Amino acid sequence: MKIKWEKRPYAVVGFCLCFSILQAQTDADLLRYSMLNVSGNARFNAMGGAFGALGANFTALSTNPAAIGLYSRHEISVTGAITSFNTKSNYYGNSKEDQGIRINMPSVNGVFCVYENKNTNKNSWRRVQVAVGMNRLSDFNSASAVQGFNKKSSYMEDVAARANGIKPSSLGSPASMAWNTGLLDVRDTNSWHYVTALAGGNLEQKQLWETSGNISELVFSVGGNYSDQLYIGATIGVPFVHYSERSSISETNTEHLKFPYSFQSYTYHQNYRVSGAGVNLKLGLIYKPFPFFRIGLAFHTPTYYSLSESYQADISTEMSHPENLAKRDAISSNYGYKIYSPAKGLLSLGFVIGNFGVIGLEGELLNYKGMRANLGDDPDYENNLNRVVKNNYQMAGVFKAGTEWKVSIVRLRAGYIYQSCPYKDKDIRSAWSDNTITAGLGLALGAWNIDFGFMYNMGKQNHYIYNLVDGNNHQSLVEAANLKTNKYMYSISLSAKF
Numbered sequence: 434m435k436i437k438w439e440k441r442p443y444a445v446v447g448f449c450l451c452f453s454i455l456q457a458q459t460d461a462d463l464l465r466y467s468m469l470n471v472s473g474n475a476r477f478n479a480m481g482g483a484f485g486a487l488g489a490n491f492t493a494l495s496t497n498p499a500a501i502g503l504y505s506r507h508e509i510s511v512t513g514a515i516t517s518f519n520t521k522s523n524y525y526g527n528s529k530e531d532q533g534i535r536i537n538m539p540s541v542n543g544v545f546c547v548y549e550n551k552n553t554n555k556n557s558w559r560r561v562q563v564a565v566g567m568n569r570l571s572d573f574n575s576a577s578a579v580q581g582f583n584k585k586s587s588y589m590e591d592v593a594a595r596a597n598g599i600k601p602s603s604l605g606s607p608a609s610m611a612w613n614t615g616l617l618d619v620r621d622t623n624s625w626h627y628v629t630a631l632a633g634g635n636l637e638q639k640q641l642w643e644t645s646g647n648i649s650e651l652v653f654s655v656g657g658n659y660s661d662q663l664y665i666g667a668t669i670g671v672p673f674v675h676y677s678e679r680s681s682i683s684e685t686n687t688e689h690l691k692f693p694y695s696f697q698s699y700t701y702h703q704n705y706r707v708s709g710a711g712v713n714l715k716l717g718l719i720y721k722p723f724p725f726f727r728i729g730l731a732f733h734t735p736t737y738y739s740l741s742e743s744y745q746a747d748i749s750t751e752m753s754h755p756e757n758l759a760k761r762d763a764i765s766s767n768y769g770y771k772i773y774s775p776a777k778g779l780l781s782l783g784f785v786i787g788n789f790g791v792i793g794l795e796g797e798l799l800n801y802k803g804m805r806a807n808l809g810d811d812p813d814y815e816n817n818l819n820r821v822v823k824n825n826y827q828m829a830g831v832f833k834a835g836t837e838w839k840v841s842i843v844r845l846r847a848g849y850i851y852q853s854c855p856y857k858d859k860d861i862r863s864a865w866s867d868n869t870i871t872a873g874l875g876l877a878l879g880a881w882n883i884d885f886g887f888m889y890n891m892g893k894q895n896h897y898i899y900n901l902v903d904g905n906n907h908q909s910l911v912e913a914a915n916l917k918t919n920k921y922m923y924s925i926s927l928s929a930k931f
Contacts, residue, residue, distance in 0.1 A: 501544065537647070539569035564654040590629055679702075789838060868891050
């Protein structure tokens with residue numbers, strides 16, 4: 434049977450191992466820092482973030498900076514949150530579940546009205562505001578497990594296929610470690626064609642991974658209010674990235690089949706951390722043609738990230754080795770690189786129903802083909818990675834809706850968020866879904882406000898541990914694991930106006 438390696442956009446499966454022979458970066462890394470889910474104070478969260486035309490909310494300064502123009506008083510606010518998550522997987526009919534919980538602070542801020550014009554009888558600038566604080570742009574906390582019996586192939590066949598044509602001395606992770614521990618052999622030293630004794634599968638496969646971290650944006654905003662009809666704003670955003678991932682792939686001979694060297698099992702561990710910062714500019718306006726209606730527009734420049742990464746990996750085997758083979762091999766590396774997220778446009782509508790309630794609608798659109806990597810020391814791999822992005826991604830967006838209603842000192846809120854799929858592939862798109870339901874309430878106690886927010890994110894996608902197809906009939910030699918993820922965020926904000 435002829436084996437063929439098939440490239441897929443790994444981010445679509447929700448997890449990316451560092452499969453590259455020469456570099457750790459893949460299209461998943463670019464997507465991770467481009468597909469954002471802004472969260473912050475409890476009011477913003479409870480209304481699904483649909484504040485682009487409603488304004489007067491600090492977290493909205495990371496979506497439409499013109500929101501600052503609707504502030505008429507100073508405000509200081511702090512938000513705390515608890516995030517819990519669980520993932521269910523199904524792989525070759527076997528179900529697994531993993532879960533976790535985190536405590537975080539998604540927003541802390543201050544907004545200040547630095548100028549006020551008391552003359553309201555003519556068209557003029559009424560107020561100028563400035564703000565500084567922190568918003569949470571993305572939360573990376575997750576944990577997942579996939580396990581099942583594969584009768585058709587081994588992950589080592591994928592490693593061998595990717596290594597073909599490369600001399601052993603030039604192999605990267607994980608092929609070099611698989612070679613040193615006897616999991617790979619070479620069939621032809623002229624073409625460096627690699628093979629593995631585990632070909633054909635009949636192995637219990639297991640993959641575990643846990644991610645943590647976030648992107649938190651330091652926000653510097655300024656804006657103004659012209660005649661209580663036009664509101665403008667600008668935000669300089671400085672996002673800070675903290676991401677860590679621990680993962681493992683293992684294959685076990687549970688059927689006691691006769692492999693060379695009395696093979697029992699191996700485990701491939703990976704651990705890497707990414708940190709760094711970026712910068713972007715956001716511009717926005719809100720126009721109020723009628724007292725009950727507002728329209729908001731915003732534009733975000735690409736975010737330019739400079740990142741550093743530390744990476745450790747090892748392979749440990751359980752089998753009777755010849756003396757010249759190791760039972761464990763490890764590598765580590767540290768390097769820096771740059772990535773560019775795409776520009777973004779936002780359109781928002783706001784409806785004010787007397788003194789009783791508000792409704793916000795918002796859409797954002799960005800072209801994920803615009804993601805780019807600058808790896809510096811490997812232009813060939815950089816060009817290939819950017820080509821993969823261009824060929825596999827497309828335009829996608831987010832729709833948000835939110836509402837708030839007043840009942841005495843109580844504020845009742847609800848919202849909804851829909852994230853569309855950024856991939857071109859029809860099979861990937863058919864398995865993809867990402868929806869969030871939000872709710873909350875607030876208490877208006879004079880100068881003080883206490884707000885509670887709840888967000889429930891439901892995601893579904895297919896996950897491929899690796900990708901191999903039969904070169905003769907083009908049938909896949911590994912099934913996709915179906916992943917269903919649920920994330921719950923409970924937030925509370927305390928704010929004071931003066």
